[in-house]
Amino acid sequence: FDGVTLKPNDPLLADSISIYARVRHANPLRKAQVIVTLPSADSLDLSFDAVSGQYVAIKAIPPLSRGQWLTLHFYFEDTQGNQLSTPAKSYIVPRGADLRLFQDRLTMVGDSTITLQNFAYNLGDVDIDQVIVRYEELNADGLTWKWLGDDTLDLPKKTRLPSSIAYLPGKREFTLRATIDPDNQVYETDEDNNQIIREFRTTIYPVSPDLGTTTQYTRTDTIEYADGVYVLVEPGSVSKKTTLHIQSLDTTLATDQPDFVLLKKGNAQASWQLALGEEGMDSEGVKAHIWVDLDSLMSAAAGKGDIALARWDTRLHKWIRVQTAEDQQRLHALVPVPGQYAVFSISDDIPPKAEINVEGQLFSAGGFVPAQPVISIQAQDANGVNISPEGIKIWIDEQELPYEQYSFVDSAAAINAVAVKIRPVLQAGKHEIRYLVTDAAGNAYKADPVPFKVAEGDELLFLGTYPNPFETQTTFSYELSNHADDLEVKIYTTSGRLIRTISAADVVEDPNPLGPNYHEVTWDARDEYGERVANGMYYFKLIVKFRDKTVEKIGRIVRLR
Structure with a gap:
């Protein structure tokens, strides 16, 4: 054989x-x-x-x-x-040609221009050349179709290739039809999968440098994205042709902000995502106007607080209120792009709590600080602290410090309680500091200017003892201009006998008695053996050791009971 x-x-x-x-x-x-x-x-x-x-x-x-x-x-x-x-x-027997289109593959995409994109499949085992993919739009009569364009492909066997044509949507909602091999030039036994029809809502709009948002590249257009929702990018906002992408969000990011109530627009959440095509990413500081009619929002939010737009901050994981105006029953905000936005009823009108400390100590007006101090502002708010460049500002001697000099401690994990630290370089002399802290709802805490001093060198300012005379205890108060290496308070009888030494390690009421600024050290009227001392007068010596020198202050105290 x-x-x-x-x-x-x-x-x-x-x-x-x-x-x-x-x-x-x-x-x-x-x-x-x-x-x-x-x-x-x-x-x-x-x-x-x-x-x-x-x-x-x-x-x-x-x-x-x-x-x-x-x-x-x-x-x-x-x-x-x-x-x-x-x-x-x-x-x-070879399968021959098997041309197909799939419903979910027909999409509208946009970068510098808007295109209809699809994938044409040849699942057969023969190559097919010059295959036409035709795109059409349903006319207003609901019966006839308007030709949009043809794309011609060479389809090898068992493969898929992208197909696309340029497209400018003229309506907010429309129906498209795509057909592969519309003139039946390719023999197939099954042609039922050669055509798809899909309904669309316009989510991509052209943006040009000279016109901003536009529909036909002939004039500037305010886009009505949905009923009562309008968007506009002004001319001159972008440096090259790009596209604006708008998407309604079915689910909005949840957060623990008790005074933020998400509103609905009709039956849907009033929440949208705005982004630019890749070509627009080169343009910095792009902003868009958003208008939202209040007619369907008012009833849902009546009496619950201010109605405003908020922007999701991906760093803070919080909604941050944006400046929102109301004009003729319509909300308006100018917002950065990209971003996710939603309409809330915000009932928070309480500013955040904030205080300032230096080197871990509460800051006292007029006190000493080092030439390179660590200054910290502690802020907290139930709805979150806005630690963006617009939310926190610090001025020293009326000069605003650059935001790049701020450092945040545990801000990502606990944004409701934030510590922002700065380490300025200061000249000797008098200075003042003030700051502003804003919460997520836009309420601001504006601190009054606080004066302070930077010493020429290492200084000890003894402020006195109180009470004096005393019965059970007395307190020594002092200020340090810089960090000290050691500190002691020595108590003597009138005959000069040392009866008690209190070192920095013995001070429990002050976590850092050697740091710059104001401090207190308490004596409980006991000697080295824990016995109460007798009534009478005693001498004390406050000794502070700096790196290059030792400073002493001597005084008298009296115990009466």
Whole structure:
């Protein structure tokens, strides 16, 4: 047995198939058959064809269906009783072309321009050239279609390729139809998957440097994205042609802001995402106007607080109120792009709480600070502290410090309680500091200016003892101009005998008695052995050791009981 030949060699859907077999034999053949399985088996006799010198089946096999397998078994017997049976030989009819479009693949995309994009599939096993994908829009009559454009592709077998045409949506809502091989130039047995129809809502709008938002590149247009929701990017906002993407959000990011109540616009959440196409990312400081009609928001928020837009801060994980105006029953805000925005009823009208400290100590007006102090502002608010450049500002001697000099401690984990630290470099002399802290609702705490001093060197300012005379305890108060290395308070009798030494490590009421600024050290009228001292006068010595010098202050105290 020398092999088998099918004619045609690669049968397609419409082809009948003839079977040829080559056999060498010494004796005449008495029997030659082929068993054809399709999948049912049928036995066909073979006769010798003198022209081809091969044995051919006495009848052809009818055309097979797409992808159908053909299995052949050959059996030969000569006049001497010798037999030959061949192993199975299998063939498959090619699937041919199988062009398809999928419903969810038809999308509207936009970067510098807006395009309709789809994916054309050839799931068959033959290459198809010059395949047309046609795009159409349903006319207002709901019956006829307007041609938008054709895209021509060469589709290799078992592959997909993107297809697209430029498109400018003229309506807020529209219906599109895409058809692959609309003129039926490609033979297929199943063409039901060659066409898709999909309804769209416009979410992408052209933006140009000279016009801003526009619909046909002929004039500046205010976009009515949805009923009562309008968006505008002004001319000159972008440096090159791009697109504005607007998306309604079904779910809005939740947060623990008890005085922020998310409102609805009709039956949907009043929340939107704004972004620019990639070409617009080069333009800095792009802002968009948003207008929202109040008619369907008022009833939901009556009496609950101010109605305003807020922006989701991805760093703070909080909603931050944006400056919102109300004009003729319509909210208006000028907002940065990109960003996520929502309409809230905000009932918070209480400013955040804030206080200032230096080197971990509460700051006292007129006190000393080092030349390079660590100044910290502690702020807290139930709805969150706005630590953006607009939310926190610090001035020293009426000069606003750059935001880049601020550092925030644990702000990501506990944004309701924030510590912002600065480390300015100060000259010796008198200074003052003031600051502003804003919460997520826009309420601001404006601190009055606080004066302070930077000493020329290391100084100890002893402020006195109180009470004096005392009964059970007395307090020594002092200020340090800079960090000290050590501190002691020594108590003596009038005869000069040392009865008590209080070191910096013994001070429990002050976590940092060696730091700059105001401090207090308390003596409980006990000696080194814990016994109460007798009534009378005592001397004290306050000793502070700095890096380069030691400073002492001496005074008298009296115990009376």
